[in-house]
Amino acid sequence: MPGNQLVIDADGHILESLDVWDKYLEEKYRPRGIKIKKDDAGLEYLEYDGKPAKMMLHGSLHALGAMGRPAEDLRPSPKKTYLDSAPFGSMDPVERLKLLDKDGIDKAILYPTIGLLWEAEIEDPELTYAYCRAYNRWIADFCRNSGGRLVPVAHLSLIDIPAAVAELERAVNDGCRGAFVAPFNHSRKAHGHPDHDPLFAKLQELDVPFGIHPTFEPLSIASRRFNNMRSAIWYHQVMACHSCQVAFTTLFSFGVFDKFPKLKTVVLESGGGWVGYWVDRMDALSEVPINRAPLKELPSHYIRTQCWISADPDERALAGLTKFIGDDRFFWASDFPHADHGGEYMKELKELLATLPATSAAKIAGANVANLYRI
Numbered sequence: 001m002p003g004n005q006l007v008i009d010a011d012g013h014i015l016e017s018l019d020v021w022d023k024y025l026e027e028k029y030r031p032r033g034i035k036i037k038k039d040d041a042g043l044e045y046l047e048y049d050g051k052p053a054k055m056m057l058h059g060s061l062h063a064l065g066a067m068g069r070p071a072e073d074l075r076p077s078p079k080k081t082y083l084d085s086a087p088f089g090s091m092d093p094v095e096r097l098k099l100l101d102k103d104g105i106d107k108a109i110l111y112p113t114i115g116l117l118w119e120a121e122i123e124d125p126e127l128t129y130a131y132c133r134a135y136n137r138w139i140a141d142f143c144r145n146s147g148g149r150l151v152p153v154a155h156l157s158l159i160d161i162p163a164a165v166a167e168l169e170r171a172v173n174d175g176c177r178g179a180f181v182a183p184f185n186h187s188r189k190a191h192g193h194p195d196h197d198p199l200f201a202k203l204q205e206l207d208v209p210f211g212i213h214p215t216f217e218p219l220s221i222a223s224r225r226f227n228n229m230r231s232a233i234w235y236h237q238v239m240a241c242h243s244c245q246v247a248f249t250t251l252f253s254f255g256v257f258d259k260f261p262k263l264k265t266v267v268l269e270s271g272g273g274w275v276g277y278w279v280d281r282m283d284a285l286s287e288v289p290i291n292r293a294p295l296k297e298l299p300s301h302y303i304r305t306q307c308w309i310s311a312d313p314d315e316r317a318l319a320g321l322t323k324f325i326g327d328d329r330f331f332w333a334s335d336f337p338h339a340d341h342g343g344e345y346m347k348e349l350k351e352l353l354a355t356l357p358a359t360s361a362a363k364i365a366g367a368n369v370a371n372l373y374r375i
Helices: 027-032 061-065 092-102 125-144 160-171 195-205 233-239 240-255 274-288 300-304 318-324 345-353 358-374
Strands: 006-013 037-038 044-048 109-111 150-152 177-181 211-214 265-267 307-311 330-332
Touching: 006 150, 006 330, 027 125, 027 195, 027 233, 037 195, 044 061, 092 109, 092 150, 092 211, 109 125, 109 358, 125 150, 125 160, 160 195, 195 211, 211 240, 233 240, 240 300, 274 300, 300 307, 307 358, 318 330, 318 358, 330 345, 345 358
Parallel strands: 006 109, 109 150, 177 211, 211 265, 265 307, 307 330
Antiparallel strands: 037 044
16 A cells, blocks of 8 residues: 555454453443453353343453454363454554554544444443443544544444433544444334434434444344354355345435435444445336335445445455446455454555555545545
């Protein structure tokens, strides 16, 4: 990559410090905070609201930062802990800046790790927003002295829209440059449902992007077509992107982009290749009167004007998609330090950018995300 080319990681992650929910939760909620404990076998596990987490297996917390490690390193053991296994740059902002320098990355948009796990198991709106506020305060502080190189994004939930609106405004005023939600919600209301319009209105007013990021999902909500697939990690990693695609598509179904013509939406960690097929299918169905979504334009218009897709750096189809969808609609992401992606993201990025014209490469490397987040 040219030395003067802006490079921004559109979806990096941090591993939350062990004391986030002790220091940053309001005092009344601290007894109900997120904690890491050990079972009788000495294996670590997460606790939410005084109860052991059900979806994160005991002894697996050390694997949350295991990008690039061999499979034998992921096996549960009392000797392997969340804290001791955290890779360089995953928990400390000074280390993260050094890692960015090593990788040749100018800035990183940051998302949580434990924050992607707990919401599937917490159905109390009050506690949900206590957890969100605590994380959002912490990540703003984590990024505060980075000179703008570490960019915080607020965690919101659709479980309580007035609380979401209030927390979005507070978090943006505190330095967050956008917000994300899970691809599910406990009410089962589609993301595009009119009940969520006050949040879209506030996002538009504040001119910050709205992201949909994969998370754990309640088994009652997640799509599970087959029995006995819970241990098939590869299968679930392959299929995880579909939840975000489904949530995203409901924005078209309810005409959200016409109601909020300046709303900016990002689909995260779901790959980019699907969007080519999706544009063709949405447009083709919309051209048949009986099928039309309540939109003034074809869906492709909104994809090209109000939507952005975060792609993996090893996506071989991206060069073709930039010609079809537009080279200003995509950016790349490392997913560091999560184990579901490999650790060669900079090598893969260089190989990807080499397949593109220089102007397109510059946009995908960093210019698109800089323009979107106004950084």
